[in-house]
Amino acid sequence: MTPRVLAIVLAGGEGKRLMPLTADRAKPAVPFGGIYRLIDFVLSNLTNGNYLRIVVLTQYKSHSLDRHISRTWRLSAMLGNYVAPVPAQQRLGPRWFAGSADALFQNLNLIYDEMPEHVLVFGADHIYRMDPRQMVQQHAESGADVTVAAIRQPISLADQFGVIETDPSGRKIVAFREKPKNAVGLPDAPDQVYASMGNYVFRTQALIDALREDALDPTSKHDVGGNIIPMMVKSGGAEVYDFADNVVPGSTERDRGYWRDVGTLDAFYEAHMDLISAHPVFNLYNERWPIYTGHDPLPPAKFVHNDGDRVGRALDSLVSPGVIISGGLALRSILSPRVVLHSHSVVEDSVLMDNVKVGRGAMIRRAIIDKNVVVPDGARIGFDPEHDRARFAVTHEGVVVIGKNEVIER
Ligand code: ADQ
Structure with a gap:
């Protein structure tokens, strides 16, 4: 039997570095590739992987994001499936979420409602294909509290990512530093670091316990990458999932492993340019792993x-x-x-x-x-x-x- 899984997509980021594109829309609602929005990529990965109970946590300028999700992402309610945008509801007083962990904490009721075995917490602003089932399988087999998806990135970008150090087996995380200023390169590649992709699979109870503990800590920024993951690393329950092992149905040697954080305008621009060559490194035409989006009924070009x-x-x-x-x-x-x-x-x-x-x-x-x-x-x-x-x-x-x-x- 496939384990019960609830997917939570963190979609409340402001995306300051994408201004002016985020002047009046949340970063995950920024258009990409002509007909898509950034959030379509993570939602396509989850639904293609057959994870069909998805909540999307929004807060900042969420109107166009809500509209896009409710128009486009209508799964079969009859089967109990949903993609539900959940705005900041100020359940715990008149304030917005402090950070992504606070967003999860304030929505713990959604987890209690589903009582899944595992909770997927995925970011909403990356361009990539990933089969999340392979990550969940590794997580379930290992019994880890959390499994963090990771990819090698140039060391020059280390201060934009959570940087992971593993034990010699390459699986267990021994250190996790959020956006370090002076990162050390990998033993086999000094010009690279192992970066968190901001996608996590949690054992449900481990996540609940960590969120509760974090909520009581007045010194915490209540951030998943900054606080929750380091806490779980300390207690010895954090493992890494190497994105290089992920094989998406229909992918080719050429586009395997493609992942772009489009957090800056230059990265956003470059990711677009990746789409247009004759043999693009990101292939929109893989029909075995479609990227879904909504369409107005427009005539052909x-x-x-x-x-x-x-x-x-x-x-x-x-x-x-x-x-x-x-x-x-x-x-x-x-x-x-x-x-x-x-x-x-x-x-x-x-x-x-x-x-x-x-x-x-x-x-x-x-x-x-x-x-x-x-x-x-x-x-x-x-x-x-x-x-x-x-x-x-x-x-x-x-x-x-x-x-x-x-x-x-x-
Ligand atoms: P960042 O993307 O810089 O780093 P953050 O700004 O917390 O971290 O955004 C993570 C995701 O959460 C985004 O999808 C964002 O939209 C969303 N988000 C942020 N604050 C939120 C809130 N209050 N409510 C709801 N959603 C919120 C993260 C990790 C790093 C990792 C990079 C990979 O912290 O460790 O390396 O992603 O890009």
Whole structure:
């Protein structure tokens, strides 16, 4: 028999480093890859793995996230399945969650309601495919209090992750340091660390006990990575699940092991660029492990030439339903639903979100443009760094980012 499992997705993060994309939506609701939202990836992994009782803990600017979940993620209620967004309910007084462990603590009733054998606690803002059953199986066989999914990452990124040290067997966690400033590399690869992916499987009682103990500690930040996992490491019950061992049905040598934390605008941009090569390292076309999302009933993308010599074209690009390329050109770009490129416009190496309109002769290079922005005729974006910095956000790597509904002067 498969064990009873409750999955909890932590979706309350603010995503400050993704501003302006998170100005009025929670990070897990940020659009990705034309037709998806970040949260679709974790929810697809869980549902493809047949974990069909899922609560999503939200708090910060959760309106568009709630709407997306309730429109898209409707599982069969008749079989007792659900994806339920649960907003911060201030059960324990008039305050928001202090940290992710506090969010879990305040929702312990959801765990008592289900009384599962294991509780999956997964983050909501990563791009990856993972079969969670393989992790749960290792966890159940080992009898650990918690099993933490881990992946090797460059040591330069150590201060963004929970960094894990294991005993010589490679399984038992002997140290877990949340976002350390001076991490030490792995014995076999000094330029790498073993990073927590922010996905955990807990033995239910061990999680309840740890959350209760943490809630009583006035010095705690009530954070899963910062407090709960280190507490379980101390008591000797924490193990690691190596993501390199995960084999997703339908995956290939090429896209196996792909995982991206899109916590910064540059990482968000790079993960998009990973989608568009002829043989992408992240393959959206694996039908044995689909990434689910919601669709408006839009017409197919249309390519027309209406200006004599100008043919509407797209190359090395993802083009969503409802797009019209009318005498414009898209190169190495992601066009979300309802984007329109007018004659003589050129969009290169860019991510255009829902309903962006690009005027006649406008040129866009290395940009992320959020929903509903109208790019005026003849505008230049991504060509003059100084002019761009004066008007828009520009990332460390020089990607121009224009927020939702922003009005662009010519
Ligand atoms: P971070 O992502 O920096 O590191 P955090 O900001 O706590 O940690 O976010 C983790 C998840 O919890 C995200 O999905 C976020 O949306 C959500 N979240 C945060 N606060 C919440 C709250 N109060 N209520 C509900 N949800 C909340 C974490 C781990 C690291 C690990 C990285 C991997 O702490 O150890 O290496 O993820 O990216």
